[in-house]
Amino acid sequence: MSWLGVFSQLLALVTALLLAPLLTGWVNQCRALLQNKSAPGLLQPYRMLHKLFNKESVMAEHASPLYRTAPYIIFSCMLLACAIVPTLSTDLPLSPAADAIALVGLFALARVFISLAAMDVGTAFGSLGARREMLVGFLAEPALLMVLFCASMITRSTSLTTMVETLAHRELAIYPSLLLAGVAFVMVSLAENARVPVDNPDTHLELTMIHEALILEYSARHLALLEWAASLKLFAYSCIGLALFFPWGVADANAPLALLPALPVLVIKLAIGGVMLALIETLSAKMRIFRVPEFLGTAFLIAVIGLLVNVLLGAG
């Protein structure tokens, strides 16, 4: 429990809070550029958050306490997830909790609460969104677990910080099972973050949306917290991907000065990741809802093959 550890933990938290909306804005900008539209500006998400926090919250009369507290719970889950993923440094006091399975559990917790809150008010779209969210989550969770297990079989630990440390310090090697896990991870994160081809984040056509349907009833500060939580989720997933597949640049426990370049390195990696995400979104078409189980099933199976290939090819 060194001071340096606490400092790097707080730094990671603050970075996540501040950078997450920027990441969302960056992805939107890239997508607009690729689609030949004029972009809304890089800082648009901040402006939106500011606007929402200053509005008065309107709620249904029979909304339960769950409805009121859900946004706070979800926001805290996402923030905690961002805190335990090694973004800037592996020297995190919370690292004993930074277990891969616990991470998946955190996301599951957030998902449960948002689904319950959506159903709470009793509108048709809320229930529709909740049902779809649970369908996607039911299939995406095992896939995510398998991806994390792939990496943990190579590094022999399910703790994220250990994984990052081991993978960053190995000599350059090509692991085919990580390749398969990477493909699966991209598919899962597209589904979980409500991106094309699973769900269109721009849409306001109620029959085609998943994420938007869940937060349809919220307004003002609750909506702001939920939007921020969605940005944090994207940030967390990107950082997990970077930690597993591109772990170089993350500061070690024994190298405090490495924190200085860690931040720019993270920003650059996230920027590249954002461009790739925008590219995937532009090149794909949204698939019909009943094809989503196939898509996620494929991701799960690819991850399982990655595990099997690891067993078969030895360390590969």
Next chain:
Amino acid sequence: MHALYFVLGVPLLGGLALALTGHRAYARDVNVGFSLLTFLASCVLTAQVMDHGPQFVWDKQFYIDPLNVFLVTLTAFVGLTTAIFSRPYMRIEQDHGKMTPPRMRLYHSMYQLFSFTMLLGFTTNNLGILWVAMEAATLTTVLLVSVYRTTASLEAAWKYFILCGVGIAQALFGTILLYMAAEKVLGPEHATLLWTSLKDIKGQLDPTIVSLAFVFLLTGYGTKIGLVPLHSWLPDAHAEGPTPVSAVLSGLLLNVAMYAVLRCKVLADGALGTAMAGQLMMGFGLLSVTVAAFFLSRQKDVKRMFSYSSIEHMGLITFAFGMGGPVANFAGLLHMTVHSLVKSAIFFTVGHATQKAGTQLMSEIRGLIKVNPTVGWGLMLGVMAILGMPPFGVFASEFLILTTAMREQPWAALFLFLALGVAFASILIRVLPMVFGDSTLKPLAHPPALIPVFTHLALALVLGLYIPPYLNGWYVQAASMLGG
């Protein structure tokens, strides 16, 4: 030049020549001519092997020993008689409008090329080339089966291609594994797929690899033999092609596949030291005999019924070779010979019978003896032979197999008796009305070629009564080489 070059070169040349001229009227005779030359070359080859013993040709790429030389001669002989049969048969088919000149070209050239691939498969020493020859044989026969271009024959040919393609791919995987086992012993530079070299080191081949290889080889080549449950292509393919094609498929191609399995079994027995290979073969063989006998009883099409009979007999042969030992091996080799002769004879008569009746359904064919006594009696005698009545050769080989089975595998012998009994009853019940009784059939436009039928039956009879000493010696030598 060594006789082998003629044995292989003549059919190859014939295939190419008939590809150009196969539609002319004399093409049928040219076909017979090429087959006759092939047969004569194989007789010369046999004489050479009898005088000088097993020999290598062309830098060890070909190997002729007692096991394959009599199969080569048998193949060439049945190929010749089938070509003789095919002369009037195809002429009648052309008159009925079922064959057009371009298709006759295809038919004749593929017939010769098919002979070439079979003879290549028998004589090559290289297990990889054996595989290539089996696949090539499948390809040529696929074209032959579909030559009528009816919906049923296209369906049969497609199924044949796909299912045999899958089976043969497994055999290739087994061959690759054998090569891997050879590499471990001989090292990468000297590793080889030559069967004779593998036989010399068979004791040193790794058992794990060889057992896996043999399983794949058995299922792969077993598909081509028609072992249950890999047999579903066989009734369709044998029933839908022209009758000469059914005759060579049932009589000859099944033997090539069996031969391939036998060569691999010798290697597997040497490497494994256990009886696993033999037990697998016995299991498949028994299953084939039983299932085929029961399916046989439900058939309405005469050619399908006899193709199930082929499955049954090949199952019996597989069972015999699985048991191993000098008596069972001898019986298996004898059965292979007489089955080829008798089954092709049956198909010859059945072919003419179906031509007269215009249909392959057994309920429509009646009273063959009244209309055409030679066809009728030919069929009757052929059926009696294949059912194992003495004094035909099939009786002798079945007797030997069953007595060995009663001694070594009594439970299996029970199933075999049951299955053979069911087949006996079913075939006899269906054939008797076909042959005897009144008839409304018309005579054929051209006289049928029945010399082949009676030649085959006569040979089968002779082999049942008295096996010439040199033939006996061969069988014994081949049996002992197969070991077990």
Next chain:
Amino acid sequence: MIKFAPQLINLFATLILLLSFAMISQRRIVSLINLFMMQGVALVITSFLLGYATHQPDLYVSGGITLVLKVILIPWMLHRLIRKLNVRWDVETLLNVPTTMLVGIALVIFSFSLALPVSRLSDALAGGSLGIALACILLSFMMMITRSKAVPQVIGFLSMENGLIFAATAVTNGMPMIVEFGIALDVLVGVLILGVFMFQIREKFDTLDIHHLEKLKEE
């Protein structure tokens, strides 16, 4: 570079397996042919890499044959065929993709467990990939059985040959040259014959749906 060779070969082996899975769930015929071509490319690269790493020129020849046959000639023939048969934009209804994928996983586990003792015994550089090769073969086999149109069945057959060539390359550093030529010839002639067949089936049945070819059943 040599140090990386086993890992690169494993990487391409995994790619081949991934492409086999992609082919099972692919509905469009044009994409199927392109996936098959990519599988051929991966196979060629594996052969060349292995030849470079083990200093065996035979593997270069083998890779060359695969390149000419499976990457250039056969896809070209298939594209021409589907244009002439007018099935270019056909979209096939696949039954139950998730179940097919699960069966595929079961086949992969089965082949890996079957091949593990054998690949441990192998001295070859890429010996561990025997399980992957066997899995590819079985997956193509499944593809041939579950498909209802003729062209995907043919592509399944060709993909099975790819798996076999890969198995030969992996465990034995290639088969003897004459055998390789023989196999290539067989495959080429096979595809030609199948092409001719498809025209005839189309003519007789007015469709390339294989389910129509099931009249010859047992009574």
